[in-house]
Amino acid sequence: MSSVFVTQAVVDAGPVSMGEQVAFYVLGTGSLIGALGMLFARNAVHSALWLVLTMLNLGVLYMVGQAPFLGFVQIIVYTGAIMMLFLFVLMMVGRESSDSVVEVLRGQRLAAGVIGLGFAGLLVAALVRSLTQVKPIGLAQPNAQGGGNVANVGKLIFTDYLFAFELTSALLITAAIGAMVLAFNEKRRRPAYAKSLQQELVEARFQGNRPSPLPGPGVFATANSVATPALLPDGSVAPESLSEVIESTARERLDPDLLPEPDAHALTAPEQREGES
Amino acid sequence: MAWKEGIVLQPYLPLLLMFVLAAGFAVFSVTAAPYIGPRRYNRAKLDAYECGIEPSPQPVVGGGRMPVAYYLTAMLFILFDIEMVFLYPFAVKADDLGLFGLVEIVLFIVSVGFAYAYVWRRGGLDWN
């Protein structure tokens, strides 16, 4: 089918160079592979990475199609920002979680597949048919005038599509408010103007039991992780040196076989461990 | 003549060469290191270095999930990314657009700035 596009372009917009053909086939195949990979990858993160491949290929395709600005925007905004958002959301949902395979409506998947393929077939057929009647114009001529592609885009944004452009700021504001409303929990912080001052911190420290900093983790020849406790002169563990985060992790949740080898209590005698807990 | 290879691809050729060089260097370094470097293992070498902790199958906090606050970061990044997308063509055409264009882009930046002010005052930029 792609040959239809190319040969049609030959007819109407002058000869197609070898370079263009090669670029088209390579990039087209790449984006198609990326799209299929995204659909069929089991892991959501892999899906997202396949999507990156598609987006990159499309971006280069735009550049080859003499729309360098669009190509760069595609790469910067989509493969950069949007993809990052995708991955953050995937991580938020949990890397391990996968789609539920239960079909809520019976036969829905089959029906959706058939209708989707039918729709795609219809659209592709219509486009192929219409290409015989459409004269490709290309951007070579407009790009040669008015200072190049980016300058022409700038001119259009600030004249013909000025209102649409200014209206996008409303979209951006809404997006920011939405992210704040749905994702930001205000209760957990003090307002910026009431932040504890350095002076208060110092006073709290000196009025407390421990003016000095907490002891650091023990560093021995066998391990240098922060999970390793410091030892007191009598060989017992200094409790202050243990990280709160590590201690508060629910150890029961972890499979005992997979527990990290030198853990926080590795150097403690068993009876002492029981005494602590 | 819609297409001339010379017009379109040539400017990207150095870029492409750079990519190829970078990729080649990366692949070469990674594959060559095990063969030409000395190999002396001890246990501490495989440990996480000082600030790290022992990796476990599940990340320690939150059961393998990232806190939702990252979403805000990503959204703000997109915000400024889009703003930049509009700034670039403006900068290229700034001379011709003149005062009028300046007013328009300032209006745009200021209105996006409202969103920024909102996020800032509500503490969305504080990292706890």
Added chain:
Amino acid sequence: MISFLAQPGGLDALQAPEIDYWAMAPLLIVLGAACVGVLVEAFLAKPQRWPVQVILTVLTFAFAGLTLGLRLTKDPKGLTTVAGALSIDRPALFLWGTLLALGFGAMLMIADRSVEPGGSFVASAAIRPGTIQDRAQAGQHGMQTEVFPLALFALAGMMTFVAANDLLTMFIALEVMSLPLYLMCGLARRRRLISQEAALKYFLLGAFASAFFLYGLALLYGYAQSVKLADIAEATGGTDRSDTLLYAGFGLLLVGLLFKASVGPFHTWTPDVYQGAPTPVTAFMGACTKVAAFGAILRVLQVAFKASSWEWEYVLWAVAIVSMAIGAILGITQTDVKRMIAYSSIAHAGFLLLGSIALNHDGLSSTLFYLLTYGFTTLAAFGVVSLVRNADGEATHLSQWAGLAKRSPLVAAVFSFLLLALAGIPLTSGFIGKFVVFRAALAEGMGPLVVVALIASAVAAFFYLRVIVLMYFSEPAADGPAVSVPGAFTTAAITLGVVVTLLLGVLPGFALDWAGAAGFVF
């Protein structure tokens, strides 16, 4: 090195597009007020936000209404401005007036804090439903006052949507009106999970519909080499261009628009979202989104695709029939009041489509009038729904409405009147609306379609009457819901809806004249 990316431009200083600020004033005021609302959220302390937002909202509507009124007194035909992106003509002004009035009513309900203590919106939406913190915040009286600027942004999007004179502006407006609605749907104070589910469904399906719209836009651009409605109209006027692109593009574009208007087979989101969203937001969506979507459909059909109407006319006939059938038949099976009104809105969308495809002056004016009547009736109906409550919040199951007339004769009477208006009984605005739309359709030779519409109206009338019978002739359940006495805001909104419904039913002449003042300018 990449020199062509930034070649120095010639010294051809660009001409700034003409901007008629006075003509755009209502729109600019709403947009500006939304931005100020964001600043209020940013810089004021929590207790001050609600009163300041309410004052700001009232001022916004006052000034926007004032400028709109001034605009109406002059310039009989209308104009296009900002490089032809907006067309501020008579239909656009009529729709702006309708949107502002309906939006004001909906905003009053959004601001209300008496029916549901603290307002219908959650105090902190970021807290996960069902957690300890969530139970703790249920007792708090604050609400997320961000809904005020969000609603204003949505309203500005709708106002742009009905005035957009090119498809690109229309698309951005579509997003500006949709994004805040997606958000607001998920902010209910009670039944938060169903509210969030509604928001998610609306967002996913809405994004899908936007993609259809955008794809159609791209194909139409390929066809006409322009996104301006006037250029597309010119291109359809007999050329050797590819009709395939035109019809594929038109079809996809229309799917996006019909989705927003919740017409026919593109309605699947409507019942779930209407049910799950906080009731003031449902009222806002039910009234204003419908007006905005049909305003855009009217403009697109009448301006851009009039010349090619014989090709697509029968497709839209089929869509209208499907919509009326789905709305009327599935409406009968509903047991939830909000879902029932949702299905009713699908049936009404079918009637509205009838007027929209009658591509003459009467079709335009009758559809505009119908939108006005339907909007106010729906607004008031959702206002009443928000009043019938029990300990868990709104009691929307029909069985809980049994015998309501014995508990609160006034509320039952008002709701009965609104249902009769939705059914199209004489002396209500619904009757006049249906009458003028059917008359315009008949004049265009759409007799069979009008017959189907009459049958659908009769079927739909059954489920409205069923509710009335239930309220008046059943015994109230012992543990049935109580009717809250609404505060000033909700009372005002319901009164507005009921009075307009009655007024347009008795004296429709003024509004009909206004709706039929002049056609589109492009």
